[in-house]
Amino acid sequence: MSAIGQSAPFRREGNAMGSVEHATGDLTLLIVDDEWLISAPIGAYFRDLGFTVLLARSADGAIEYLTRTRGDLVVSDISMPGTMNGLGLAQWIRRELPAVPVVLMSGASKAADVAEALGPAVPFFKKPCDFGRLETCVREQLRAA
Secondary structure (H helix, E strand, C coil): CCCCCCCCCEEECCCCCCCCHHHHCCCEEEEECCCHHHHHHHHHHHHHCCCEEEEECCHHHHHHHHHHCCCCEEEEECCCCCCCCHHHHHHHHHHHCCCCCEEEEECCCCHHHHHHHHCCCCCEEECCCCHHHHHHHHHHHHHHC
């Protein structure tokens, strides 16, 4: 676990400005992963595309953020420390914020596990994932929301 951001449940990353900004608008992507080496590069990739990126280290931190402000989409790891894992977070989001799409990723879980817990409508990526494919999925989920 990274020492960065341990005093706060989430950390705000800057919003990239530039030619892509008008394509994404002011969309906020919440990335939930306790592994800084996973969340930081994904955050940087989406920030470069013009998204506002927030990073949470746990489902608890993500819920704290989502109860205080708007998030347009959540990308979450499944295996994390805290009172719930990514599957529990996805279930909470579907119940409390049904308009917010969720994309799950894991180095250990399988798509069948996600489909069994949440149904086939929740996209799943095996870590490490291809950022281009993740971007395509995020954009599709945002269009469908």
